[in-house]
Structure formats: structure tokens, C-alpha cells
Amino acid sequence: METLNILGTGCAMVTKCYNTCFTISDGHEHFLVDTGGGNTVLSNLEKLNIDINKIHHVFVSHRHNDHIMGVIWIIRAVAQQIINNKYEGSLIIYCHKDNIEAIKTIASLLLEKKFTKCFGERIIFNEIYDRCKTTILKWDIEFFDIRSTKQLQFGFTTMLANGKKITFLGDEPYREELFEYANNADYLLHEAFCLYSQKDIFKPYEKHHVTVKDACENATRLNAKTIIMYHTEDKNIENRKKLYTEEGMEFFEGNILVPDDLDIINL
Template sequence: MEKLNININKIHHVFISHRHNDHITGIIWIIRAVAQQIINGKYEGNLKIYCHKENVEAIRILSSLLLDKKFTNYIDNKILFVEIDHARKEKILTWDIEFFDIGSTKQLQFGFTTILNDKKKLTFLGDEPYREVLFDYANKADYLLHEAFCLYSQREIFKPYDKHHVTVKEACENAARLKVKNLIMYHTEDKNIVERKKLYTAEGRKYFMGNILVPDDLEVINL
């Protein structure tokens, strides 16, 4: 956020998909930073954290263990949890967001879909691959966010299937079958960050003829 010059006072809505360490621990820093700005009299409005019940419980526990009481005093006051479940709809900024259970067999996890201001459909599938039960959410999306753990050519190195992930090949095949316009691939291995965009795009082009986006860290995508 600091590298992109995003002021913490501008953050009022945060979505947490599931409880894995790489997804949930950052919210503790957000809570602390927002609480400090509230104390300083510089934060207007509330911070809303959208997540399922297990996440709420975990965030409460982590906050109580890691943050001073002067910060946690604002939880349930100016820092609010919005507990989501399957098909829950919320108005966030100018968008109508619908959350959905992705059907993970590892741990309860949610994605979401929305229609942007220009009437384009955006769907986030979480960090596990597309499942058929999610067809209505993903079908004909203008933007589909789909994990791709590694190149198909490197599947024996990174073992994506053992981790409930897929490769560029499957992500692109899913996007093609769903008639997606723009595929955004993320949640990748990080052994070759410099060449990742080029390599993932080249392999993906064999299976999907729409627009392929493999964002680098801090890259901004204009929707």
C-alpha cells in the first residue's frame, strides 16, 4: 500500500476469502493501522471486513494476541465484521457484490462476483480452481480471476495438483470453455518472477485466445 501511495484512511472495505496464513495475517496490520488513525482523529467512517465465520473467529483471536487493547477496543465499534455465507449480497461502494462458497474440500473459502459500472462482469474464484458448481458465476465473465500455480510444463517440479491447485493449461482451458474475455492468473509459484508474465502468457496462448493477464506485484489493472 505504501509503495502505491494508498492512504490507509481511504480503506473502508476488505474481503478475506479464507483462513490460510498467506491470506489472513495482513488484516491484523490493517486493523492496527486503521485503529491508530481513529485514535489520531484522522479516520472517517468505518472499516468493514467481509469474511465467513471461521475467519471472524481467527481474526479476533490473532488481534487479541498481537495487538494492544487500545487498538482492539475499536473492533465491533468502528472496525466491523460483516459475516458472509453462500449467495450473500452486499452493496460495496458502487458495486453489488455476491459472495459464494467455492466448494473447497480443504477449508471453507469464498469467492465473489459483481457487475462493474460499465456493465462488465468480474468473478474471483478464490485460490482454488474452477468447479462446475460455480458455472453461473464464472460463465461469460468479462474478467475471471483464476489461480494458476505453475506452468503445465513444470507440473512435475511444483506438484500443483497435490496442493489443490492447477497449472496455466487448466486455467486457460477453463477460461476458454466459459467464454471468458479476460483471464487474470495469480497465486503462482515465485521461482522465476522476472520471466513469469512472458512464460505464463506464452503457454496460456496454446489453450485460450482471449486476453491473458499475469500481473506483477504492485501492477495496476484498469478494468
């Protein structure tokens, strides 16, 4: 069974949950989407019983610290397994060329050479660009530029083995140029920084983010079946699922999922 394994659900400055990242899994292998900002990514992988040796594909959507810094820990963990002859095959990291250089630079400054010497041999960087396509595990993935006004960022869309469409829109507002990727998605992964009723408290628009209301209105226009909301503030963490679902239901009649860290969603 294909699953979405939620490693983190929060925005950059959360302290009560981890930064937004997850895996799409086919029951055997795991496609890691973003990595958060620290080594909690390793802790949460362990809590979900996801073996680092079963991760051979990582996508880094953009160069913000809450999405890219965790990849250094992934690289170190995989490289150690390679050194110990416990890792089969290669780790492929998918990101824009500028992010490839950033990751290599950070890794060279922070990691021992015994780890970075795997670059180009067993740890491979795969440059992505707007509308590029590749196959990851059993899925034909198409990456797209989300048209960010802040930092070059990519999302992706794919069809699952069960014929359902899943689209990841990154952590900025949906733009109409992305209609073809998001329309009729069975699973629409959309950021929702805060409740619309609390917009004056959290000021999402100033941060290039949107509210639950905005996300759910987009899901309605795009004829989505299920919206999965993430990249939230954490001041409402204990009641987030209930509060976000209740507000979302006013604007979207489909299925609303507001996952917590470590939730597993059957796709």
C-alpha cells in the same frame, strides 16, 4: 476509472513477491481483497499511493496464513488512524463467522487493547455465507462458497460501473458448481500455480492448485474475455509474465494478464 491494483501475486511460500491480494478501486475508495501474510501489505499500499484512510471494506476469502495474517496489520493501521482522529467512518471486514473468530483471537493476542477496543464500534465484522449479497462502494457483490475440499473459502462476482463482469475464484481449482458466477466474465481472476510443463516440479495438483493450461482451458469453457492469473510459484518470477502468457495462448484465445506485484490494471 475503475482499476485493479495488484498488491501481491504469489502463493503461500514465495519470497520474491508478496502473497496474492489486490484492491478494486473506483478512483476514490478501495475494496481490499485478501491481505497476504504480513505487513508488506502496508508497504505495497503505500507504493501504490493507496491511503489507508481510503480503505473501508476488506474481504478475507479464507483462513490460510497467506491470506488472513495481513488483516492484523490493516486493523492496527486503521485503529491508529481512528485513535488519531484521522479516519472517517468504519472499517468493515467481510468473512465467514469462523474467520471472524480467528481474526479476533489473533488480534487479541498480538495487538494492544487500544487497537482492539475499536471492534464493534469503528471496526465492524460482517459475516458472509454462500450466495449472500451486499453493496460495497458502488458495486453489488455476491459472495459464494468455492466448494473447496481443503478449507472453507469464498469468491465473489460483481458488475462494474462500466457494465463488465468480474469474478474472483479464490486460490483453488474452478468447479462446475460455480458456472453461473464465472460464465461470460469479462475479467476472470483464476489461480495458476505453475506452468503445465513444470507440473512435475511444482506438483500443483497435490496442493489443490492448477496450472496455466488448466486455468486457460477453464477460461475458454467459460467464455471469459480476459483471464488474470495469480497465486503462482516464484522460481520463474523474472520471466513469469512471458512464460505464462505463451503457455496460456495455446489454450485460450482471449486476453491473458499475468500481473506483477504493484501492477495497475484498468478495468
